[in-house]
Every structure is written in C-alpha cells, then in structure tokens.
Amino acid sequence: MPTLISQSTYKLICIATLLSLLHCAYSAAQHRFYLRLIEEPFTRLPIDIVLQTLVSLIVLVYSASYVAGEFRPIRGNHLSSKKSWDTVGNCPSFYSFEHRGKTLSPAYGAFPHRLSTSESSAAPN
Numbered sequence: 500m501p502t503l504i505s506q507s508t509y510k511l512i513c514i515a516t517l518l519s520l521l522h523c524a525y526s527a528a529q530h531r532f533y534l535r536l537i538e539e540p541f542t543r544l545p546i547d548i549v550l551q552t553l554v555s556l557i558v559l560v561y562s563a564s565y566v567a568g569e570f571r572p573i574r575g576n577h578l579s580s581k582k583s584w585d586t587v588g589n590c591p592s593f594y595s596f597e598h599r600g601k602t603l604s605p606a607y608g609a610f611p612h613r614l615s616t617s618e619s620s621a622a623p624n
Contacts, residue, residue: 504565506565506566509562509565509566510562510566512558512562513559513562513563513566516555516556516558516559516562517559519551519555520552520555520556520559522551523548523551523552523555526548526551527544527548530544530545530548
C-alpha cells in the first residue's frame with residue numbers, strides 16, 4: 500500500500516502523540532491538585548483535556564499502524580492444509596503416561612508387602 504507520508508514522518512507523529520498523551524496525564528494530575536487546593540470535589544476532567552486525550556489516542560493508533568510495517572494476512576488453512584483429519588486434533592504435548600489410573604490395576608502395589616524369611620516359611624502354601 501503506497502503512502503504519501505514516509506515511515507520516519509509516522510515515527511515523528513507517533514512520538515509527538517506519545518508526548519501529547521503524557522501532557523494530558525500531567526494536566527489531569529495538575530487539575531486534580533488545583534481542585535484539592537480550592538477544596539472543591541472532583542467531578543470530571545475539563546473538556547479540553549478529554550478531547551486532547553481522545554485525539555492523541557486516535558492519532559497514535561493510526562500512526563503506530565504505519566510504523567509497525569506491512570500487515571500480513573492471517574491464513575487459517577496454512578498449517579492445517581497439510582494435515583489429515585485424523586491428525587488435526589493430535590497434541591503430543593498433552594500426552595501423560597504418569598497418571599492415577601495405574602493405581603486401579605490389581606498388579607499395582609503402592610506399598611509392596613515383603614515377607615521376611617521367617618514369615619515366608621510359616622506362610623501356608
């Protein structure tokens with residue numbers, strides 16, 4: 500997409516709008532401090548601070564989209580087009596071989612009972 504404004508100009512606009520947003524934050528803090536000095540309750544910010552913030556934010560988003568570079572399309576079928584339906588849901592990272600199911604097996608012995616030599620000779624066959 501050819502543009503009439505160069506990339507460096509968009510970077511300057513981006514920096515200027517960041518500075519404008521910092522100025523908005525400072526102005527809001529200064530207004531709040533002024534209201535505390537004259538002992539008035541804070542109801543809302545003045546309209547000039549709100550408008551400057553909104554315009555700066557919109558211009559910042561617009562200029563940052565040009566600074567970021569050319570957008571690439573999102574292709575959902577790029578990786579999945581090479582897979583069959585049987586392997587699409589296959590996630591090897593979720594395989595678990597150590598689970599609690601083995602404790603249900605009759606051959607599993609959490610505490611193996613070892614018979615001593617005296618017990619093994621006394622045990623009936």
